[in-house]
Amino acid sequence: MPNLVEQANALQGKLVEWRRHLHQNPEVSMELPETAAFVKERLEEMGYEPAYVAGTGVVALAGRKKPGKCFLLRADMDALPILEDTDLEYKSVNGRMHACGHDFHTTMLLGAAKLLKEHEDEIEGTVKLMFQPAEETLKGAKAMIDAGILENPRVDAAMMIHVGAGIPNLSTGLIIVPDSGTCTAASDWFEIHINGKGGHGAMPEMTVDPLNVAAHTHIALQEINSREISAADSAVVTVGMMSGGTTSNVIPDTAVLNGTIRTFDEKVRQFVLKRVVEISEGTAKAFRAETKADIIIGCPSAICDQKASDDVRNSLREVFGPAVPDPAMLGMMKMNGSEDFSFVTQLVPSVFVMVSAGSVEEGYQYPMHHPKATFNETALSRGAAVYAVAALGWLSKNK
Numbered sequence: 355m356p357n358l359v360e361q362a363n364a365l366q367g368k369l370v371e372w373r374r375h376l377h378q379n380p381e382v383s384m385e386l387p388e389t390a391a392f393v394k395e396r397l398e399e400m401g402y403e404p405a406y407v408a409g410t411g412v413v414a415l416a417g418r419k420k421p422g423k424c425f426l427l428r429a430d431m432d433a434l435p436i437l438e439d440t441d442l443e444y445k446s447v448n449g450r451m452h453a454c455g456h457d458f459h460t461t462m463l464l465g466a467a468k469l470l471k472e473h474e475d476e477i478e479g480t481v482k483l484m485f486q487p488a489e490e491t492l493k494g495a496k497a498m499i500d501a502g503i504l505e506n507p508r509v510d511a512a513m514m515i516h517v518g519a520g521i522p523n524l525s526t527g528l529i530i531v532p533d534s535g536t537c538t539a540a541s542d543w544f545e546i547h548i549n550g551k552g553g554h555g556a557m558p559e560m561t562v563d564p565l566n567v568a569a570h571t572h573i574a575l576q577e578i579n580s581r582e583i584s585a586a587d588s589a590v591v592t593v594g595m596m597s598g599g600t601t602s603n604v605i606p607d608t609a610v611l612n613g614t615i616r617t618f619d620e621k622v623r624q625f626v627l628k629r630v631v632e633i634s635e636g637t638a639k640a641f642r643a644e645t646k647a648d649i650i651i652g653c654p655s656a657i658c659d660q661k662a663s664d665d666v667r668n669s670l671r672e673v674f675g676p677a678v679p680d681p682a683m684l685g686m687m688k689m690n691g692s693e694d695f696s697f698v699t700q701l702v703p704s705v706f707v708m709v710s711a712g713s714v715e716e717g718y719q720y721p722m723h724h725p726k727a728t729f730n731e732t733a734l735s736r737g738a739a740v741y742a743v744a745a746l747g748w749l750s751k752n753k
């Protein structure tokens with residue numbers, strides 16, 4: 355498959371053009387009408403018959419000329435509601451930003467679509483291309499699964515790419531395929547509404563101070579990690595927002611805490627979700643207030659399949675050699691971020707691939723999700739080739 359890499363490199367100019375268009379016009383959550391239409395048009399130009407799935411998701415099929423299994427390649431297409439603060443000539447024009455590199459993923463999968471069309475006679479089965487909305491809000495993958503993306507034809511294995519930028523020592527073009535097991539965190543949210551009884555700041559005895567309850571609740575939630583979770587397990591309980599009150603001498607009626615929970619093990623996850631509610635309600639009761647703690651379920655951990663990951667890593671090594679290092683050496687086995695591709699990993703053997711798009715040493719010092727984050731575009735053709743090589747390789751190894 356070496357000529358695939360040359361063909362991908364020849365596409366680089368086109369990929370940069372597509373990526374810059376997407377970067378300049380980001381859309382968020384499930385509302386990606388322009389992005390989805392752009393993807394669909396590019397696929398039609400290549401000779402595909404793409405269809406919308408779950409609103410602004412797009413699916414297309416390659417291959418089906420030789421018998422074989424079905425391998426799914428997934429790219430997410432959504433951006434973040436943050437104001438871009440880079441000096442790029444193609445910076446976002448609409449107040450939203452592709453700060454997580456999903457414009458890269460979309461472009462890479464379009465590039466792979468082009469490569470796979472050129473090699474369609476060699477595909478031993480089917481490659482299903484999945485362009486999904488709403489990864490950042492953890493809704494898109496589930497919506498596409500509910501709409502049948504894993505059926506007709508039934509998907510036998512799946513793979514996603516996420517770029518990595520702003521990470522030390524991870525130079526552009528490195529390809530990391532984590533080993534089997536949990537590779538991203540489960541992500542859930544909580545909203546704690548504390549109802550006290552407001553009044554004059556000079557007479558706290560006449561009130562039930564919800565800010566006092568909020569402070570105690572914040573501290574009490576830290577005990578989950580320090581006193582109730584084994585050292586062998588891990589969890590994060592972060593309160594990212596505390597709000598209540600309007601001025602210095604008034605005790606308000608209410609206060610609100612908003613936070614996020616990250617876990618890697620389903621049992622730990624269920625335990626933490628339960629304890630956040632119990633501790634919030636118990637703390638409020640201790641101080642004569644009332645609390646309603648709402649848990650908002652996000653997504654589970656992504657589980658990488660051992661055999662599928664080994665197959666894909668081996669196929670990539672055959673083509674990219676030393677650019678595919680041992681994941682353990684890089685400490686990239688588990689990532690604290692979450693990924694709604696996890697809903698796919700629960701249903702079919704799945705592979706997670708990271709392609710580096712600019713290290714700190716190369717001048718990409720801002721982490722992803724930062725308004726100044728930038729990405730190295732030379733990773734575009736690399737990513738397109740990685741998608742295509744992985745799909746052709748897995749199908750040929752699993753006839």
Ligand SMILES: [Zn+2]
Nearest residue numbers: 453454490723
């Ligand atoms: Zn993100």
Ligand SMILES: [Zn+2]
Nearest residue numbers: 454456489516
């Ligand atoms: Zn992302």
